[in-house]
Amino acid sequence: MIKNIIFTVFAVALFIGCTDDLDTEPRIEQSLENLLESEPDAALGILGKLYGGLALHGIGIPGSGNQQSDIAGDDPGETVFFRSMWNMQELTTDIAKNRWGDGGLDPLTTASSWAPTNKFFGYLYNRSYFNIAQTNNFILDVQKADEPEAELFIAEARFLRALSYYYLMDMFGGVVVVTEEDGVTGVRRAKNSRTEVFEFVENELLSIEETMPFVNEYGRANKTAVQFLLAKIYLNAEVYTGTARYTDALMYSEKVISESTFTLDDDYQSIFQGDNHTSTEIIFPIIADRNLVQSFGTSTYLTNGSLGDTTMPISEFGNSDSWFGHRCTPAIYGLFGDLETTKDSRALFWTEGHTYEMTDYRTWENGYPTFKFQNQYSTGDSGESNFSDTDIPLFRLSDAYLMYAEAHLRGGGGTSGQAINFINALRERAFGDTSGTITEADFNEQFLIDERARELYYEGHRRQDLIRFNRFTGDTYLWPWKGNVLEGTSIPENYDLFPFPLEALQANPLLEQNPGYTN
Numbered sequence: 001m002i003k004n005i006i007f008t009v010f011a012v013a014l015f016i017g018c019t020d021d022l023d024t025e026p027r028i029e030q031s032l033e034n035l036l037e038s039e040p041d042a043a044l045g046i047l048g049k050l051y052g053g054l055a056l057h058g059i060g061i062p063g064s065g066n067q068q069s070d071i072a073g074d075d076p077g078e079t080v081f082f083r084s085m086w087n088m089q090e091l092t093t094d095i096a097k098n099r100w101g102d103g104g105l106d107p108l109t110t111a112s113s114w115a116p117t118n119k120f121f122g123y124l125y126n127r128s129y130f131n132i133a134q135t136n137n138f139i140l141d142v143q144k145a146d147e148p149e150a151e152l153f154i155a156e157a158r159f160l161r162a163l164s165y166y167y168l169m170d171m172f173g174g175v176v177v178v179t180e181e182d183g184v185t186g187v188r189r190a191k192n193s194r195t196e197v198f199e200f201v202e203n204e205l206l207s208i209e210e211t212m213p214f215v216n217e218y219g220r221a222n223k224t225a226v227q228f229l230l231a232k233i234y235l236n237a238e239v240y241t242g243t244a245r246y247t248d249a250l251m252y253s254e255k256v257i258s259e260s261t262f263t264l265d266d267d268y269q270s271i272f273q274g275d276n277h278t279s280t281e282i283i284f285p286i287i288a289d290r291n292l293v294q295s296f297g298t299s300t301y302l303t304n305g306s307l308g309d310t311t312m313p314i315s316e317f318g319n320s321d322s323w324f325g326h327r328c329t330p331a332i333y334g335l336f337g338d339l340e341t342t343k344d345s346r347a348l349f350w351t352e353g354h355t356y357e358m359t360d361y362r363t364w365e366n367g368y369p370t371f372k373f374q375n376q377y378s379t380g381d382s383g384e385s386n387f388s389d390t391d392i393p394l395f396r397l398s399d400a401y402l403m404y405a406e407a408h409l410r411g412g413g414g415t416s417g418q419a420i421n422f423i424n425a426l427r428e429r430a431f432g433d434t435s436g437t438i439t440e441a442d443f444n445e446q447f448l449i450d451e452r453a454r455e456l457y458y459e460g461h462r463r464q465d466l467i468r469f470n471r472f473t474g475d476t477y478l479w480p481w482k483g484n485v486l487e488g489t490s491i492p493e494n495y496d497l498f499p500f501p502l503e504a505l506q507a508n509p510l511l512e513q514n515p516g517y518t519n
Contacts, residue, residue: 043147046138050160051219053131054081054286054394055298071126080297081131082286082392084124086460088171088498093462093472094331094479095453096370097361098305099324109361111491112484114499116519122501124171128164135161136180143180155208159221159229162204166233169197169240170464173497173514188508195241198233205230214260218277218285219391224260225284227252228395231403239468246412253404254414256283257422262397268345268430270378271396274318274389279396286392290375290385299390302326302373302458308364311353318375320384327367329358331479332457335450339368343431346454348372358480372458398426398455406448416440426455445469467496492516 035042057076058069069076078084090096091109098109104118114121135157142150142157161179168175174194178187192200209226216222233240234249256262265271265281276282288298307314307322314322328349333339333356336347349368358367375388382389401422408414420443427436438447449469453462463472471477473495478488494516505511505519513519 043142043145043149043153046141047153047156050131050135050138050157051287052293053127053134053160055288055293055295056080057295057297070130077296078119079123079127080295080301081124081127082394082460083297083301084120084127085167086301087120088124089460089463090458091326093466094329094477094482095457095462096326096328096332097358097367097481098326099362099364101362106484110481110484111495114495114517116499116502116505116513116517118499118501121498122503124167124498125501125504128168132161132164132178135164136178136182139180140183151211152213155211156221158204158208159212159226162201163229165197165201166229169194169201170236171498172500176508176511188510190510191512198237198240201233202230205233219287221284224256224262225395227255227259228283228400231256231400235403235407236464236468244410246407246410248412250404250407250412250414253400253407256397256400257404260397264397264425264429266429267378269348269372271393272373272390273378274375274382275377275379276391276393279393281397282391282393282395283397284395286394288388288391290387290389294387298392299373299375299388300386303375303388303390304386306369306371306373308369311365312350312369312371315384316376317371318377318382318384318389319386321386324364327354327358327361327364327369328457329367329480330356332453333368335454343433343435344454345432346372346430359486361481370458393459399461401426402448402452402455405443406452409443409445409448416443419443423451426451430454472496 039045053070057080058071069079071079087105087108091098091105092111098105104120107113107115107118108120138157139154142153147153165175165177174191175197176187176189177192177197177200205226209223209230212221212223212226214223231249231252234245234252237243237245237249260283262283263280265279270276271279271281277285286298287293288295288300303317303319304321304323305325306327307317307319308324309322312322314320333347333349336342336344339347339349339351349370351368354365354368356368360366373388373390375385375390376382377389404414405419405423408416408419420438420440423443424434424437427438428434430436449465449471452465456462466472466477473491473493475490480486480488482488483491494514497514499517500511500513502519505513
């Protein structure tokens with residue numbers, strides 16, 4: 001499995017440096033071409049490290065004192081890609097609030113006082129460009145080496161690079177696009193427009209679609225992952241480019257649903273437990289493992305961060321540690337109605353010892369934590385661990401069902417009957433019967449944004465969804481602590497994009513700050 005090679009770099013002293021905007025050169029003691037002569041699996045090992053860029057801070061066990069961080073100067077545990085992405089996509093919304101408040105976390109979790117000096121914006125930006133630099137270097141080396149799997153490895157690397165640009169485009173808008181053609185020594189130039197970044201991501205994915213296999217080793221990208229990401233960018237194309245692409249979004253959602261081998265899991269909770277590598281629904285995971293892929297930035301951040309042993313029996317969730325961090329807000333668990341009587345199995349919230357209202361987001365007992373992500377196995381006791389075994393389902397089939405339904409509702413084609421059937425498949429699983437199914441009379445925009453929250457909360461989609469539904473900035477929709485006000489208040493339109501971090505602007509004088517922010 002890919003997790004067995006994420007740490008394995010086959011005698012390569014890899015990727016220890018700093019991210020200075022695009023000036024990030026991998027430090028490699030031997031060329032890949034030379035390595036392949038002595039180690040035939042070197043390319044696969046380095047490809048594993050590229051996948052590890054989504055899950056790890058660098059090399060070594062976090063907190064051990066001997067870890068080597070990819071990005072100098074930043075806290076290793078906080079710089080992990082998924083943790084940075086999740087903070088920006090979930091904490092800024094109605095889904096969850098964090099009580100720690102350290103180093104810029106309060107402005108993030110209250111969607112207020114955003115500034116280029118906030119380190120959390122830099123974490124995502126730096127990590128993304130670091131991963132892009134490693135990918136560009138890998139592509140250059142594989143092109144020169146005599147590697148029998150070169151075409152596939154390069155296609156996978158291009159997918160990972162497109163994924164990085166997708167998140168940069170989503171969060172920062174237009175950014176500088178740099179590829180292997182620019183080398184690995186850094187590029188300083190004006191940013192590409194958001195439309196140009198969109199077109200780059202689209203073209204990359206379309207170019208590799210036929211190269212990628214439908215079935216690949218678990219943890220590695222496959223053709224369905226490429227098609228899923230295409231559906232995602234097309235669903236959001238109107239936000240990114242001003243031009244709607246809902247017909248394409250529906251077409252690629254349908255490809256994911258009908259042409260792949262993935263099927264819905266019978267049990268919702270099992271998709272987020274420690275043995276979820278057996279899931280039939282997860283299209284593209286970020287790997288976690290308590291022994292082989294130890295990280296404070298993948299599901300460990302969600303499991304440990306959402307537990308507090310003063311109010312919760314943490315061992316029942318497979319944990320030996322709890323961080324008293326994240327709790328959901330009434331805006332999300334209120335969508336399930338009465339939590340004591342609901343039949344919806346997706347309502348995975350801990351209420352004992354906690355208040356329904358979140359009058360103070362810095363108080364642990366205010367708001368309900370979720371145990372949606374947990375280290376416990378679906379098959380039984382996992383034993384207790386400080387690190388999580390639970391893989392992050394970055395892409396999963398149920399989202400394709402919801403994307404099809406939304407694309408249809410927005411004029412992308414298909415039929416209402418099929419869209420409603422897809423929604424009802426998710427709701428029948430959630431309710432265990434047909435009592436939660438909907439009819440065409442229920443099928444509207446408000447229902448869809450709420451259903452996406454019920455199905456996908458805590459998975460890193462919410463900010464993007466709220467922006468697409470015009471509910472993030474302004475005062476159309478308010479949630480607890482939006483704008484740092486208990487009842488919620490309007491936030492400015494420029495918050496639809498994050499500010500470029502100050503260090504990126506200093507490193508690249510040609511990089512223009514996003515509108516509404518001062519340096």
